[in-house]
Each structure stands twice: as structure tokens, then as C-alpha cells.
Amino acid sequence: MNALAARRRHPAAIALLLLVGLLVTGAAYAALAPKQASAATATADQVEHGKKLFLANCASCHGIGAVGTDEGPALPGVGAASVDFQMGTGRMPMTAPGVQVGTKKVKFSQDEIAAVAAYIASLAPGPAIPDGEFTDGSKGDPAKGGELFRVNCAMCHNAVGSGGALTRGKYAPSLRHVDGKYIYEAMVTGPQSMPVFNDTNITPxxxxxxxxxxxxxxxxxxxxxxxxxxxxxxxxxxxxxxFGLGIMVGFAVWLGSKSA
Amino acid sequence: MNEHGTPPQGEEVVETGMPAYGSTAVRLDRGHVVGTGGLPQRFENPGLPPHIPRMADLEEAAAKRAEKQVATFFGISALGTIVFLVAYFAIDIRTQVFIPGIGDANLSNIVLGVSMALALLGIGVGAIHWAKTLMPDTEVVEERHPLRSSEVARDDVVQTLNEGASGAQLNRRPLIKYSLGGALGLFALPFLVQLVGGLGPVNISELKHTLWKKGDRLVRDPELTPIKASDVTIGSVFHVLPETIKDSQHVLEDKGKAAVLLMRLDPVDIHVKKERDWGYEGIVAYSKICTHVGCPVGLYEQQTHHLLCPCHQSTFDVTEDCKVIFGPAKRPLPQLKITVDTDGYLVADAPFAEPVGPSFWERDRT
Structure with a gap:
């Protein structure tokens, strides 16, 4: 400590102090500053990469420039959240047409999905991928969430999120063990038969x-x-x-039969 | 036998005799057999089937085997009881384990349930097996005794009744007879009143009117916050109550009638002019109470614009003024006419034009 105090008048001391101060401030800012949604930080490179992936994997149904074809809807305006949900849960790309697209093994890395999401988001504004702050269930109130769930969600997804049947082969999928991010994105974007629950209807x-x-x-x-x-x-x-009646009928038959 | 009820000539009527039970019956495993025709004049009592002795009656070894089987079942029961008692104290009631076919489950409840089932089933199965294999199996006929009592007993009863009636002086004291009759007759009324009263409310207007009235703001359920028309984007669904619900004295009854589903469609998708006119720029509000038996109709499919009732699968087409396209409902869902107030909030422009929910007798009566 004495050695340090003795050198406080060294010509390099000011410069060193400034450097330390800048580093601390920078690190603190990086740690504390509000995080931007990932869509907002999309770089031109990412958009370009996403466009290539889109042309290779999605354009056959959604059309070049994502304008939509008879096979698939137009995508400008669906937002990065929709892409992240559809590709991140393995629903897209679709393997076969049907009344409803189910979840599959995810085909793309998170980086590739983010690139396609950035590309789609660059076409027209739409719901962004939600901030991690609002998809972390451990920060929410499950009691209030339960009340909202029973009013807005339970009629299709079942009171405990087990899913249920809709009309003509469609269904509300199970919500058990689903990442909070995808639950949030589904509410914001309204995939397939699901209605939209925008941020003015149900706040973040x-x-x-x-x-x-x-x-x-x-x-x-x-x-x-x-x-x-x-x-x-x-x-x-x-x-x-x-099974209950079956077992009872079985016992009744056994009771009535003669022993050999 | 022909239509005159006489046995046809030249065909022998087979009489079912006593001696061998079932010996004249047609075997069912011989393909198509032409019967001899005709019915007997009267069906004789076929008597008891011949007694067939059991293995355990004939062989001591079989009896020993049965004895061991019965004892095994009782042993399983005893084992189940012991497991139950040990598990009751030994297993922590909060232990969760993975059980194949069930998944993660509470170990204590599973072990207690299975062991108690074995304990009870072991006793039952063992007792039945015992009765079937070792207990006496001789067939016994118990003749039914005549139901009519003896003349002496019948006369005795009549005499007792007469003595009681004269002892109670019923015929000599008409005042008691008629007042008792009146009291008993009147006592039927409380039951009758409840029966009739349970058929529905006396005040029919309760069924015909909801909380909604002109100018009521539409508020979100359950937060009760008002809704701006600009908040409702295309494809959105809002679950809505009238703002007056917060002052309601009977919240559940009022909610059960006034619940409304608010949807926004692209106006070109709406095919009925009345539906467009009663909505606001494609925002339409419909009663959430099914016209079949009153379940909440909340399953809105954004792409097909079908509204599905979860109870009996009645399906309403929102593009066609909620016309019934499937299921047992007979009437479309009533639409709530809405507009916006000066602050841009959605409000009801009129109460429901017809009673919401399921039918009732006086529905069409004014």
C-alpha cells in the first residue's frame, strides 16, 4: 500500500487511472444497460445470411421475397417472433401439408433461425423476439397467471395446459414443458388457429x-x-x-363358471 | 305349427322328455341342420343337469393343489398388508420416483394403493377359489313356499285392524277423521311447490336481460380495464365483461349472462351486413354463452373464423353472423352492437337484442 501511495505522483498514474475508470464504467454499462431485442441488433450480414437460408429452405412455399404462394402465406409483417417460434419449435419447415403443423426436431441452429428472423423482420415491421426479461417464468406471479390462463387460454389448451381438440382435426397443442420464449411468441403472433393476444390485450x-x-x-x-x-x-x-367394468365383468364370469 | 295353431299333419311333434337333459337339442357345430319342426304341447320341467364332480372331489392331489392355491392367495393378501404397514411408516410422503408407464409419481401413494389392493384382492380371490374348488358343490332345490298366508292368520289381521279402528273411535268422531285428512293432504303442498318452483325463476325478465346497456364500456376479463378500438388488432380475441360488473351484487350470475367474446376480423371476411353494421371496423362482439345449454363458447380459430363450444362441439361461423354450422345448438350466438365513445374506447351501442344463452319456455313471449 505504501509502495502504491509513493507512486501516486508518477507521470503514468493519471493515464492509468483514466484507463481503469473507463474500463469499470464500460463493464458496468455492459452489465446493467437494458438489453435490446435480438431482432433490433440484426446486422446487414445477418440479414443477407438469412435471405440465403430463406431462399434455400422456405421460398418454395412462401415465394421469393416471402410474398406468399398458394402453398404458403406471405410473411412480411409476421415479425421475427413468428419466425423464431415456427422454426425454433420445429414446426417450420413443414414436411407435408395438413390441417395442422406439429412440432418436429428442430432443423436449424439458433444462429440460422436468428438470421432468417432478421431477414423477415427487415421486410416489414412485426412483433420482435421478446426480451428475456418477460419470458422468464421465475420472475412472474403464477397465481395471477393462472387467472389469466383460465380466462384466455384454458378453453382450448385445457386448465393445466394439456392441450385439446379443435374442429376438423385441428388441435390446441400441449403447453407442458415449453420454453417461456415460445409461449410468449405464440401469444404475440397467433400461430395457425390460435388468435393473437397482443401486448395491449395481455401486457408483457x-x-x-x-x-x-x-x-x-x-x-x-x-x-x-x-x-x-x-x-x-x-x-x-x-x-x-x-378397464373398471372389464375387470368386473371378468370376475363375474369367473364367479359364475363351474370349477373343473 | 301353422297359422291356425294346430300341429301340421304328418309331422312328428318332438316331446322334450325328462331323462337326458339337453339330449334332443340341435348341436350348433354341425352346420345347417333341418329340424323336425313343431313345438311341444307344453314344456316339461327339464330338471337339474347331471352333477359333474370336480377334480378336487375325485383326486386328493387336486384337492391339495387347490388348498395350496387358496393359501397362496391369502398369503399374497397378508404380504400386501405387511407391505402397506411398512410403507406407511417407512416411505417419506414427499418422495417422488420415476415409475415406468406412469412417469414421476408420489412413491408413498402408489405403494399404499397397490399393497392395499393386493391385500383386499387376495382375500376375495382366495375365498372364491376356496368356495369353487373345495366347499360342497351339491346342487340343491329349494321349493318356493306359497305366498298366501293361512286363513287363520288372514282373519287375525282383519280382526286386529277392525279392533284398532273401533278403538281409535274414527267412525264415531268425524272431526278427527276430517281434520287429519286435511292436514295430511295439505302436507303434500310443500313438496309440490318445490317441484314447480324448481322449474325456473318466477321473474322471467331475469332470463331475458343481461347487464349490458347502451354506453357501457367493454372491459377485459379479469382485469376490468377498458379496451381501445385500436388495441384490438386483426386476429385478436378479447374476453369481455361490461364495466358495470364491478358494482354487481351477484357477480357470478351476471357474469354468466353478460360474458362476451370480442374478435377482430378483416371486414371483407364478414359476409353479413348486419354483423358488419353492429361491429366497429371489423371488431365484433358475440355472447360467449352457448345457445345449446349455456357453456362458454371460447374456442376461436383465427384462420377459419370458427367458434367452437367445448361441451358439445357446437360450431359457429363468425363470418356468417355466428350461424350454427355443426353441433346441437339451434340458434346463432346473439351479437352485441358496439361502437366507440369519444375517448376511443369500445362501448355497447345497445343491450342484447334477444335473450342470450339456452332456450326457455317463455323465450319468445314478450
């Missing part, structure tokens, strides 16, 4: 509460027994009628 804070509720359900413990998909009274009734 409330969306985070819904994510918190779903993640709380994922963590809830099974008190025992078969859940039968947590789908409610229909599969439970079917199980009871088929």
Missing part, C-alpha cells in the same frame, strides 16, 4: 405471469397414479368404463 408482465403459471404446473408433483394425459373427465371416464 401478464404474459410472463402466464409463463410462470405454466412452469409452476410443469413442476407440480404427481400425487400418484396414471394421469391419462391430464385431459380431464373424458379419458378418465373411458378408462373407468373400459
Amino acid at each position: 408482465d401478464s404474459k410472463r405471469d402466464i409463463v410462470a403459471y405454466l412452469h409452476a404446473i410443469d413442476k407440480s408433483e404427481n400425487p400418484g397414479g396414471l394421469t391419462l394425459g391430464s385431459l380431464g373427465p373424458v379419458p378418465e371416464g373411458l378408462f373407468a368404463w373400459v
Whole structure:
């Protein structure tokens, strides 16, 4: 300490102090500054890369320039969130046409998905990929999220997010063990049959509460027994009628038969 | 036998005799067999089938085997009970384990349930197996005794009744007879009143009117915040209540009638002029109460514009003024006429023009 104090008048001291001060400020800013959505930080290179990926993998259905064809919708304005959701959950690219696109193994790396998202976002403004702040369920209120979920989501996705049937072969997918980011993006973009729940309808804070509720359900413990998909009274009734009555009929036949 | 009820000539009527049970029956494994025709004059009592002794009756070894099987079932039961008792104390009730076919589940509940099932089932199955293999299996006929009581007993009852009636002086004291009759008759009314009263509310206007009235703001459920028309983007769905719900004395009843679903479609997708006129720039509001039995219709498909009721799959087409296109509902969902107020918030322009929800007898009566 004495050695340091003795050299405080050294000609390099000021320069060193300035350097340290700048480094600390810079590091603190980097750590504390509000994070921008990734779409907003898209570089020209990323957009160019995304365009190439789009032409190679998506343009056959969505058309060159994403203007849409008979096979697929136009994409300007769907936003980076929609691309991130569709490609990040493996729904896109589609393998075969059908009433509904299901999830598959994800075909692209997160960098490639971000590039395509940047390209689509560069065509027309649309919902951006949400800030991590609002997709982290651990920061939300699961009780309020549960209330919002039961009013807005439960009629299709089931009260505990197990999913359910829609008309003519379509279905609301299960929301169990889904990344908060994709839950958020689905609400903002309204993929396939799902309506849009924009930020004025359900605020980003409330969306985070819904994510918190779903993640709380994922963590809830099974008190025992078969859940039968947590789908409610229909599969439970079917199980009871088929297996419960079946066993009873079996016993009745055994009771009535003569012993050999 | 022909249509005159007499046995046809020249064909022998086969009488079912007593001696061998089932010996004249047509075997079913011989393909098409032409029967001898005709019915017997009367069906004789076929008697009991011949007694077939069991293995355990004939061979001591089989009886020993059955004894061991029964004991095994009782042993399984005892084992189940012991496992239950040990598990009750030994397994921490918060332990979660992975069980194949079930997934993560509470170990304590699973072990207690399975062991108790084995304990009960072991006793039951063992007892039945015991009864079937070792207990006496001789067939026994118990003749039914005549239902009519003896003349003495019948006379006795009549005499007792008469003595009771004269002892109670019913015929001599008509005041008691008629007042008792009146009291008993009147006592039927409380049951009748409840039966009739349970058929529906006396005040029919409760069923015909909801909270909605002209100028009520549409508010979000459950936050109860008003909605600007500009907030509702195309493809959006809002679950809506009237703003007056917060002052309601009977929140659940009022919510059950006034719940509304707000959707925004591209106006060119709306094919009915009334629907466009009652909406606001493609924003339309429909009652969320199904016209079938009143379930909340909330499953809106953004691309097909179908509204599905989760209870009985009634499907309404939002582009056609919520016409029923599938399912048991008989009427379209009532539309709520909306507009915007001076601040740009969505408000009701009129109450519902017709009663919402399922049908009732007085629905069309004014």
C-alpha cells in the first residue's frame, strides 16, 4: 500500500487511472444497460445470411421475397417472433401439408433461425423476439397467471395446459414443458388457429405471469397414479368404463363358471 | 305349427322328455341342420343337469393343489398388508420416483394403493377359489313356499285392524277423521311447490336481460380495464365483461349472462351486413354463452373464423353472423352492437337484442 501511495505522483498514474475508470464504467454499462431485442441488433450480414437460408429452405412455399404462394402465406409483417417460434419449435419447415403443423426436431441452429428472423423482420415491421426479461417464468406471479390462463387460454389448451381438440382435426397443442420464449411468441403472433393476444390485450408482465403459471404446473408433483394425459373427465371416464367394468365383468364370469 | 295353431299333419311333434337333459337339442357345430319342426304341447320341467364332480372331489392331489392355491392367495393378501404397514411408516410422503408407464409419481401413494389392493384382492380371490374348488358343490332345490298366508292368520289381521279402528273411535268422531285428512293432504303442498318452483325463476325478465346497456364500456376479463378500438388488432380475441360488473351484487350470475367474446376480423371476411353494421371496423362482439345449454363458447380459430363450444362441439361461423354450422345448438350466438365513445374506447351501442344463452319456455313471449 505504501509502495502504491509513493507512486501516486508518477507521470503514468493519471493515464492509468483514466484507463481503469473507463474500463469499470464500460463493464458496468455492459452489465446493467437494458438489453435490446435480438431482432433490433440484426446486422446487414445477418440479414443477407438469412435471405440465403430463406431462399434455400422456405421460398418454395412462401415465394421469393416471402410474398406468399398458394402453398404458403406471405410473411412480411409476421415479425421475427413468428419466425423464431415456427422454426425454433420445429414446426417450420413443414414436411407435408395438413390441417395442422406439429412440432418436429428442430432443423436449424439458433444462429440460422436468428438470421432468417432478421431477414423477415427487415421486410416489414412485426412483433420482435421478446426480451428475456418477460419470458422468464421465475420472475412472474403464477397465481395471477393462472387467472389469466383460465380466462384466455384454458378453453382450448385445457386448465393445466394439456392441450385439446379443435374442429376438423385441428388441435390446441400441449403447453407442458415449453420454453417461456415460445409461449410468449405464440401469444404475440397467433400461430395457425390460435388468435393473437397482443401486448395491449395481455401486457408483457401478464404474459410472463402466464409463463410462470405454466412452469409452476410443469413442476407440480404427481400425487400418484396414471394421469391419462391430464385431459380431464373424458379419458378418465373411458378408462373407468373400459378397464373398471372389464375387470368386473371378468370376475363375474369367473364367479359364475363351474370349477373343473 | 301353422297359422291356425294346430300341429301340421304328418309331422312328428318332438316331446322334450325328462331323462337326458339337453339330449334332443340341435348341436350348433354341425352346420345347417333341418329340424323336425313343431313345438311341444307344453314344456316339461327339464330338471337339474347331471352333477359333474370336480377334480378336487375325485383326486386328493387336486384337492391339495387347490388348498395350496387358496393359501397362496391369502398369503399374497397378508404380504400386501405387511407391505402397506411398512410403507406407511417407512416411505417419506414427499418422495417422488420415476415409475415406468406412469412417469414421476408420489412413491408413498402408489405403494399404499397397490399393497392395499393386493391385500383386499387376495382375500376375495382366495375365498372364491376356496368356495369353487373345495366347499360342497351339491346342487340343491329349494321349493318356493306359497305366498298366501293361512286363513287363520288372514282373519287375525282383519280382526286386529277392525279392533284398532273401533278403538281409535274414527267412525264415531268425524272431526278427527276430517281434520287429519286435511292436514295430511295439505302436507303434500310443500313438496309440490318445490317441484314447480324448481322449474325456473318466477321473474322471467331475469332470463331475458343481461347487464349490458347502451354506453357501457367493454372491459377485459379479469382485469376490468377498458379496451381501445385500436388495441384490438386483426386476429385478436378479447374476453369481455361490461364495466358495470364491478358494482354487481351477484357477480357470478351476471357474469354468466353478460360474458362476451370480442374478435377482430378483416371486414371483407364478414359476409353479413348486419354483423358488419353492429361491429366497429371489423371488431365484433358475440355472447360467449352457448345457445345449446349455456357453456362458454371460447374456442376461436383465427384462420377459419370458427367458434367452437367445448361441451358439445357446437360450431359457429363468425363470418356468417355466428350461424350454427355443426353441433346441437339451434340458434346463432346473439351479437352485441358496439361502437366507440369519444375517448376511443369500445362501448355497447345497445343491450342484447334477444335473450342470450339456452332456450326457455317463455323465450319468445314478450
